[in-house]
Amino acid sequence: MKRWQPFEWIAAIRFLIEGRMQSLFIIAGVTIGVAVIVFMSALLESMTANMMKRTLNAQAHISMVPPDEVARPLRSGSGEIVLTTVQKPTQRIRSIDQWRSIRDDLERHEGVTRVATNVSGSALAARGVSSRSVTILGIEPERYFGIVDLPGNIVAGQARLASDEVVIGIELAKELGVTVGDKLRFTSATGASVILSVSGLFDLGNRGVNIRNAYVALRTGQALLGLIGGATSLEVDVADVYAAEEVAQLVQAETGIEADSWIVTNAQFFNVMNVQTISNTTIRLLVGLSVAFGIASVLVVSVVQRSKEIGILRAMGASRGQILRVFLIQGGVLGLIGSLFGSSLGIAAIYAFHAIAHNPDGSEFFPLILDWRLPTAAAILATATGVAAAMTPALRAARLDPVVAIRG
């Protein structure tokens, strides 16, 4: 007996050791349960973070563009519609009115962390006989790079955008057979044409973006797209990515400019993520419940087996509270030990899975993101579950009538 251990701890540990087979079996059960929870949580967290990173790596949380142009039907002097069929107008590239003041207002908006001005439109990139359709993105590097980490995803050259330079994706470079330092001709739909030098190649982890986007300086983009001094979109980052839609609706109402959050533009991805989270939570809940019932059933049996001893302890002066705590501690200890083994097993399994699972091209299936708060949370939760599961048997033990218990 250790001098610093109270009676309740001493008795709880001795009872667990004495019933070692029962204890081992339930610890094994808790271990498996916690391992499943840790493995699934780590896997989901890694995959979600990876998908989020891939999605948000190449786009802002909110993109604000001018509203679509609408053709108004012709009306008579009395207000009646004269023509009933109104053809939808084609959407030309337009600048956002007063974009500078709107940008300044947005920067002061609650929840908004960064705002960048873009001008974008389609163009043809050509080198020799090869040409590809691309999206020209005229950006202010110092603002835009705070939203899309282009410099961090440069695989060759630099994210440098002088007025005669362009940064393109690795897929487009491959298609056109260019590398850093090579020249490319860009021709827009307005007929404007410019020859730019490739200053860097990026890989944003998204094939579509890597083959489509061509980043140029804002002024170069404005000149190429025929929008001198204009901006076709305002790119906004917010503090809470999951609150992007609420912020988008708010700023749209305030500015009258169409604001689409990444949640809306990636609705399918977001739905998949939600379904994954719900199914994972359900599985974790069910596993947690089975762990709780396992601990409770073992302790119920233990109370029945030890009823005489409980009666004797009560006769010798043990209070109901002391007896209650002996069994609550047993539940907590079973949960804690099981969670320590389970967390270790779950982490080992996620590392093993990460090492084994690969994409068809041999690259890693997902970058492993292991938050060390996960095993800590698992340990706390499993211990709390153990204590909660032990409540019924512990109350039963504490309420035992010593006369009845001793008589058996």
Add this chain to the structure above:
Amino acid sequence: MADVLLLERVRKSFGIGTPVEVEVLHGLDLRLEAGEFVALIGPSGSGKSTMLNLIGLLDRPTSGRLVLHGEETTELGDADLTRLRGRSIGFVFQYHHLISAFSAAENVMMPLLLDRGFPTDEMRTRAEELLDQFRLSPWKDQPVLQLSGGQQQRVAIARALAMNPALVLADEPTGNLDTKSADIAFDLMREINEARGTTFLIVTHDPRLARRCDRIVEVVDGMITSDHPNVAVR
């Protein structure tokens, strides 16, 4: 001599308010003084065990007074009864009822541990002294289930004395032992009684043991039918 126990008109009924209500103790009066060594005898079903449960504060009388060690128990709550029981009464049962997860010395320490909450060196010393007195020192660290029946009962008696209680209640303490072990256990209780003045109330069916007690109280059909000193011993 000071009273260790006082029962006045103590009644006990079971199934109160139901069609099967039955009164098993019909107004008992009993006084035990410090240092007495008393046998409680009577046929099976006479109410001896019920009486022992009431005296041991494991159960409450339906009516009447029960004063233990000068403390009126009738109005005490569960926590106070538990505290008083732990400090004033030692129990010895027919089947030793030791805690199997603990060694002999730890079992003897148990009442002290329950009272104080944490183990101390003094508790250990006290347990070892008692085990030494009961000639059990070589087995002090043995798990109790590895001891013989006689040894286990001696450990149980040592445990009952750990808190140096005013009263030891022994329910058929030798009923499960062979004659030799029964004599050893009884002699130990007698030694403690004489050396420390601890009061013993021993329920027994064994007339041989009853004849070795100072006083014999007989219970029949829930009433004390005789209570007299054992002249043979005196």
